[in-house]
Amino acid sequence: MAAFGFASGLASFFLVERNESLAQMIAVLMLLSWAWLILERWLRLGIIKRFGFKMPPAVMRFATQMVHQESLFFTLPFFLAATTWNHGQLVFTLLLITCALISLIDPIYYNWLAPKRGLFVAFHALTLFAVLLVVSPLLLNLDTGQSLVLALVLALLFSLPSLKGFIPSGRWWRLPLISLMLVVMATGAWQIRSWIPPASLRMTEITLSQQMDRELRAPGDSIRNIEVASLHRDGLFAWTAVRAPRGLNERIHHLWLLNGNEVDRITLDIVGGRDQGYRAWTHKLNFPVNAEGNWQVRVVTDSGQLIGLTRFTVEPASE
Template sequence: MISPTSLIPQVAEQMRRYPGLLAALAFVSGVASYILVERKTALAQLIAILLLVSWLWLWLDNWLQERLQQRFGVSISPTLVRFTLQFVHQESLFFALPFFLAVTSWTHGQAVFTLLIIGCALVSVIDPLYYKKLAPQRTLFVVFHAFTLFIVLLIILPVLLQLSTTQSLQVALAAAVLLSLPALGPLLPNGRWWRAPVLLLLLSVLSAGVWLLRSYIPPAALRLTSITLSHQVDAEQRKPGQNITQLDEHSLHKQGLFSFTAVKAPRGLHEAIYHIWLQNGIEVDRIKLAINGGREQGYRAWSHKQNFPANALGKWQVKVVTESGQLIGLTRFTVTPANAELASKVQPQPEAQTDL
């Protein structure tokens, strides 16, 4: 019978000899986890728990090693710990990446954030970069570690605890900033009375900076499955009319516009979103809607805007955003000068509607 003490060195040696297998396993595992999270709520919660446990294990690594040595006489190989840490980074990044790829607006600053995740995922699977460039740089490595935890929490907190996107962002940011504390310590001399206040100030500045840039962080738990601008909505069937990308000013004032959206969210998640109407880059209206997660095709909600400026000419956008201002998606339309043809009349409808 193979004992754990002899098995662990064998596993470590195989991981050292075939590092590519570790990267391939992490990639396949991450993508498979994404598919399971998308399809089964119970499996999504299980995967979320396993990821949290793995991160907790890494956090308590030294303490656990001492207890295992004292109680069972088992010493965990540093090589095994090193490869396990790399595997957790790879698994976390490849688990998170499909979520962010699915929700990123590539014409928006969100693309920078998602490209950063792609870059980190590549670094985690290229050993010369991970072990020779990243790992020796303690400050950079801790920041890499904190960033990986940050993006994982953005996904699993709404799934596991049904936290809203804003709440998940706040909790993930707090966890990542606290985890970054060891990276800031070596930047300041020991034994100085102002060390602690300056560390707190650095953490506050770091938190404030990320929070101010939150609009560039895609809300990974929410996905805009459709957005349509139309003159009418079938309230019974909950379907929009023909999509409009250009209309004249007379039709706009006469009939108004419906912004019909379907937003997919984890089951059990209750989220407030906003339809923000902008004319030539300037916000002219903000309409609040509420969604409930769990619908396969997304929770359908719409707003009906009829009060447009007297001069409505120009390029318009309708942005769908979270309470914290994270962009879920957007659509555009153009208003041209009025022509002689009048638009047909429609019955007035409520300003905002959602599924029951």
């Protein structure tokens, strides 16, 4: 069953890539599995009251594990594709990978994770948070900022009801403590949101060049080093191709940083649906007099999530 969860999650990703209408159906099925998990306690009590049949606890624990497996292996490929690996996003994606492996290994999942109530709730909330980040743009055409806020709020609200059965009777004091822990998690996630890959967006290409073919919408030769005189004379194009789901309109920003300090922010809008990514560029001409140093161009969303980055060096004029 663990192998099935792994394979079906990966298959879902490739089906989503090929057919976005199918992606919406898969997203609905994923949400229905979580709806069942959230309502499970009330459904189980209703079945007992009406039919007198009591679902064995082992079956319910197994169903919870399967939802975790399916969710993590469905969302993980999206985050792997969207992660900027030379950035703090590496931490978030590695955390998801670790959670996915834990969900596969029964001795760790049942004997180490499940008995630790607070840790299990955090695991559950993180899994739901990742699912909502992926499915919200697919189903509702929300931009990354809206998806992030929605995912934080719903993961916070729906984590506790679905896990009420895991709080032992007589340990009522654990509920406010776990609630506080979830609020702290949500607040912390918002503060470090640039470390959370925008699962609905993917940088397919980023190029810095001093030439741009406007008809073909293609850049010239890529630049990694440039003399300051040439930079001031011709400026620099930042060309990006960002893949987004069909129907999604997103505002992104090109941030120009010199030695870690932001010196300019240029805004543009992208439209989803193109397989190779929506191609757009900005042309920066206004550089500071003392432009020598290490530069970065970061592509970020309105909410501050990083889509991708590139670096270049401005060298002193040759004599």
